[in-house]
Amino acid sequence: MISIQNLYKRYHNHHGSDWVLKDINIDIPSNVSVGLVGPNGAGKSTLLKLIAGMDEPDKGKIIRDCRVSWPIGLRGGLKGSMTGRQNVKFVARLHFGQADETMDEIIRSVEEFAEIGSAFDEPVRTYSSGMRSRLGFGLSLAFNFDVYLSDEATSVGDRRFKRKAQQVFKERVGQSSLIIVSHSEGILKDLCQAGIWLDNGKAHWFDDIEDAISAYHASSNFAPK
Amino acid sequence: MIRTPWQVTRSAWYAMFMREAVARTMADRMAWFWMLAEPIAMVLIMIAVRTIAMGKGKIVPGAEFVPWLVVGLFGFTLFRENMMRALGAVSANNSLFAYRQIKPVDTVLVRCYLEGMLKSFIFLVFIFGGILLEIDMLPADPLMALFAWFSLWMLGAGLGLTFSVLSSLIAEVERVVKITTTPLLLISGVIFPLNFIPQNLLPYVLVNPIVHGIEVLRSAFFPAYRLLPGVDLLYLWFWALAFITTGLLLHIRFEARVKVK
Numbered sequence: 129m130i131s132i133q134n135l136y137k138r139y140h141n142h143h144g145s146d147w148v149l150k151d152i153n154i155d156i157p158s159n160v161s162v163g164l165v166g167p168n169g170a171g172k173s174t175l176l177k178l179i180a181g182m183d184e185p186d187k188g189k190i191i192r193d194c195r196v197s198w199p200i201g202l203r204g205g206l207k208g209s210m211t212g213r214q215n216v217k218f219v220a221r222l223h224f225g226q227a228d229e230t231m232d233e234i235i236r237s238v239e240e241f242a243e244i245g246s247a248f249d250e251p252v253r254t255y256s257s258g259m260r261s262r263l264g265f266g267l268s269l270a271f272n273f274d275v276y277l278s279d280e281a282t283s284v285g286d287r288r289f290k291r292k293a294q295q296v297f298k299e300r301v302g303q304s305s306l307i308i309v310s311h312s313e314g315i316l317k318d319l320c321q322a323g324i325w326l327d328n329g330k331a332h333w334f335d336d337i338e339d340a341i342s343a344y345h346a347s348s349n350f351a352p353k
Numbered sequence: 354m355i356r357t358p359w360q361v362t363r364s365a366w367y368a369m370f371m372r373e374a375v376a377r378t379m380a381d382r383m384a385w386f387w388m389l390a391e392p393i394a395m396v397l398i399m400i401a402v403r404t405i406a407m408g409k410g411k412i413v414p415g416a417e418f419v420p421w422l423v424v425g426l427f428g429f430t431l432f433r434e435n436m437m438r439a440l441g442a443v444s445a446n447n448s449l450f451a452y453r454q455i456k457p458v459d460t461v462l463v464r465c466y467l468e469g470m471l472k473s474f475i476f477l478v479f480i481f482g483g484i485l486l487e488i489d490m491l492p493a494d495p496l497m498a499l500f501a502w503f504s505l506w507m508l509g510a511g512l513g514l515t516f517s518v519l520s521s522l523i524a525e526v527e528r529v530v531k532i533t534t535t536p537l538l539l540i541s542g543v544i545f546p547l548n549f550i551p552q553n554l555l556p557y558v559l560v561n562p563i564v565h566g567i568e569v570l571r572s573a574f575f576p577a578y579r580l581l582p583g584v585d586l587l588y589l590w591f592w593a594l595a596f597i598t599t600g601l602l603l604h605i606r607f608e609a610r611v612k613v614k
Contacts (some may be wrong), residue, residue, distance in 0.1 A: 199451065205448055205452065310544055
């Protein structure tokens with residue numbers, strides 16, 4: 129379970145600093161996939177980064193008592209001058225130290241999933257953005273996390289890859305869950321059970337993702353008739 | 354399976370060390386060449402300057418000029434490279450903070466370790482090269498030489514630890530540190546021996562802790578070398594320990610802000 133308690137977050141800039149997230153109290157149970165919805169700038173990605181531990185809250189805390197992934201599809205985690213294989217090795221070492229058998233297994237599974245062929249041994253800076261996200265996506269799936277965080281990750285790549293990614297997530301339902309930020313309702317409805325709607329710094333929990341989406345639509349002026 | 358904090362840190366260090374080592378030595382095919390060629394070029398230029406400017410007279414009491422220069426230059430670059438590499442460590446590895454287990458201080462520690470290892474290896478290559486060319490480069494007091502070498506390393510690492518935080522908080526710090534490194538090369542007595550400066554200036558020269566490290570390092574190599582009066586490694590260690598402590602404290606205090614930058 130991930131427990132968010134009295135969480136406040138703001139960014140300091142030259143034009144004052146309003147709270148992006150204000151007094152958020154939410155418990156996200158394990159084995160429930162959650163979709164984050166809300167308009168641009170509502171703090172969806174900020175909340176995801178906070179859950180991932182990439183950023184610290186100004187007040188309050190987040191308690192994770194399960195294995196939480198880094199945000200999937202994250203491009204920053206790959207080093208351009210190193211090959212895909214070297215990047216995978218780095219992350220494998222980071223998680224397992226010097227265990228060589230697991231390393232080989234991880235490299236093989238990433239190579240198979242990413243399907244980028246011989247480019248796997250080329251420097252990452254030569255990759256197209258689609259290839260990069262394939263690699264990043266395959267990389268995070270090679271580790272068995274309890275909760276996967278995803279920031280629009282499933283919407284990159286071509287059709288075939290998109291379908292494959294969604295397939296993997298569906299298979300994993302039960303063992304691991306997802307927290308997704310996405311503007312695509314199809315993906316949210318396909319993959320998530322519950323939803324969180326972010327509105328003016330407040331977070332509202334919905335047990336059903338459909339309710340979260342309709343609450344979000346009702347708040348914006350162009351709700352579908 | 355839940356790993357202990359120490360296990361997590363160990364694998365983070367291991368992963369980052371391998372990554373940095375590959376990046377430093379393999380990234381471009383000339384990397385190894387330049388590691389050796391840079392100090393050689395520096396020594397050749399300095400010898401040329403000396404022979405043209407000062408004739409061939411023996412100017413360093415108790416030591417041959419070339420080994421004297423090589424030892425000083427390596428001691429100084431060990432310090433400077435540790436400081437400068439550590440300074441850039443946090444911003445260069447910014448993207449890695451997506452992985453929760455990597456903290457900004459890890460990037461600095463790993464870089465300092467790698468830098469010290471590389472510089473030590475290259476210094477050894479030079480010493481063996483010197484022996485082959487029949488230039489006396491073997492330290493007379495190897496333990497003392499190792500300790501002075503280690504001291505300079507720690508001084509660089511301490512300053513690097515401190516400046517790595519300060520430069521992420523205040524952008525100008527890096528520029529100022531860069532500006533100061535060139536005059537430091539001169540006032541640390543790397544190129545011109547400090548035995549010749551007027552007595553009344555000596556206390557000011559000795560404020561600089563690098564002088565203490567380099568002079569002790571030289572005296573460990575050349576038994577007849579006349580040590581500058583007032584040189585004391587303990588003084589260097591006051592600086593080193595003070596900066597290491599300050600640096601670690603700053604890393605604890607400002608971890609969150611450094612990460613986000």
